[in-house]
Amino acid sequence: MVKAVLTDIEGTTSSISFVKDVLFPYAKKRLPSFLRENAEEVKEILKEVEAIEGKPLSLEGAIDTLLRWIDEDKKATPLKELQGLIWEEGYAKGELKGHVYEDAYRKLKEWHQRGIPIYVYSSGSVKAQILLFSNTNYGDLTHLFSGYFDTKVGNKKDSTSYEKISERIGVNPENILFLSDSPEEIEAAASVGMQVIRFAREGENELIEGFPFQQVKSFEEITII
Numbered sequence: 757m758v759k760a761v762l763t764d765i766e767g768t769t770s771s772i773s774f775v776k777d778v779l780f781p782y783a784k785k786r787l788p789s790f791l792r793e794n795a796e797e798v799k800e801i802l803k804e805v806e807a808i809e810g811k812p813l814s815l816e817g818a819i820d821t822l823l824r825w826i827d828e829d830k831k832a833t834p835l836k837e838l839q840g841l842i843w844e845e846g847y848a849k850g851e852l853k854g855h856v857y858e859d860a861y862r863k864l865k866e867w868h869q870r871g872i873p874i875y876v877y878s879s880g881s882v883k884a885q886i887l888l889f890s891n892t893n894y895g896d897l898t899h900l901f902s903g904y905f906d907t908k909v910g911n912k913k914d915s916t917s918y919e920k921i922s923e924r925i926g927v928n929p930e931n932i933l934f935l936s937d938s939p940e941e942i943e944a945a946a947s948v949g950m951q952v953i954r955f956a957r958e959g960e961n962e963l964i965e966g967f968p969f970q971q972v973k974s975f976e977e978i979t980i981i
């Protein structure tokens with residue numbers, strides 16, 4: 757029996773290309789001007805950049821460093837914080853709209869109406885998750901979700917993360933349905949006893965032959981009883 761749903765975002769509720777081709781390039785393009793306009797407000801974040809680099813940086817030096825980190829795909833907290841602030845502004849200005857697939861929107865709404873609590877688990881920060889779902893092509897969808905988890909709870913490929921989420925939401929793993937396009941995440945969740953379904957959306961991910969768990973191309977294929 758499914759008492760709660762836990763869903764990934766990228767490749768599951770939303771297209772991978774939205775994050776890769778829209779969100780991240782938007783933040784990179786806006787970063788220099790955003791820092792120059794908000795140097796005072798982001799002072800503390802820039803101190804974190806200096807701490808990581810181990811030396812004092814001018815504003816332009818910090819901009820160069822942050823752009824280099826983006827190119828290196830460095831997972832640094834101050835960079836994540838700045839990207840979050842830039843996206844927040846972009847959503848507020850209406851320049852960004854969080855992408856959600858229609859089948860995801862319909863099914864999540866149906867489950868919510870049936871009283872099944874839905875949680876999000878994504879590597880994007882909780883703040884970025886809420887921003888995305890607050891400003892989607894279907895309007896504000898945050899009322900559909902009972903809670904959000906990011907990598908603060910642990911790595912998505914680590915089985916203990918799923919145990920912790922189960923404890924945090926107060927539902928046994930066996931009664932949680934986890935949805936993700938990542939085979940490693942699916943295996944980690946299944947290893948602690950969660951029910952799992954892997955997403956292989958057309959044009960985004962391939963079905964894996966011989967994969968030991970159910971795979972779907974859309975939320976329409978999922979029935980919770």
Ligand SMILES: [Mg+2]
Pocket residue numbers: 764765766767768936937938
């Ligand atoms: Mg994913």
